[in-house]
Amino acid sequence: MHTPDGYLHPWMAGAFLALAGVVLSVAAMRARDSLTEYRIQLFGVVAAAVFAAQLLNWPIPGGTSAHFVGGAFAAIALGPHLGALAVALVVTVQALVFGDGGALALGANVWNMAIVQAYVGYAVYASLVDRSEPLAMVAGGWVGITAAAASASLQLGTAPAFGGELLSVVAVMVGGHAVLGLGEGLLTLVGYRLLARTGVETGERSPVGVRA
């Protein structure tokens, strides 16, 4: 879901860069008081795990493949603010070090994958967790990635490069990610369980994110 340069109009790319910057600044201000030594280390581990997991391209019969994005996973593990910041760091490294996603489109990619996916995914998780934690994680991952795809498709569908093909872009991207998103949801659950098995739950308690 990494938008390359050339797809978005420069004004749109600039607008999303500013928008993402504002949201992440607020997230940083709200989250920084919760950063104990334990959570500092957890932030680095979760960000690195999201980066590594995004490299694992799962082959899907029929001639395609998909990878875990991890916005909901990071938000559930760290809380939504630190989760968004962690994925933003990953997306930035991917763009500026590995050329995955455009430099001009960095703000749009951060907006979609770090902000929309993390906050929407966490909101869904939080609304369902009292009923069933596994269901909440799967739903959070699934709805989060679909919302991120919807956001990206709105950006692309209104861009000149896509010739105003808004409906077809939305249909392809949202439809595709709604199906692939089931895998995102399941991997969100598996990723969280694996993280918990490392012994995170025996660490320092935190008011949000991974519970101990």
Add this chain to the structure above:
Amino acid sequence: MSVRTAADDEWVQRSLAGLTVMVLLAPVFAWAAARVGYSEPMENAAEAAGAASSAVATDVSLLSGYALPGLGPHLGTLGGALLGTALTLALGVGFARLLATES
């Protein structure tokens, strides 16, 4: 705040082991994905809208892909995965520590 070092925490050691496993798996998954052809919904939408040719490579990035150049596809992917994961881990801890310092 704990005065223990990160290496003393068992969960950190297990997490680093998990990250290592994912890094080692990266070339395997890259090979498997290449066998079926990598195509994301965004690429499919760009093809359908005739926008695929509008994409331009980012020329400010240090590398042009996840495989380190000169090492071949498998070893290069392993190197890229190791570099990216270690860099993200270091930047993540550094950023969070800086943020905590400012609070």
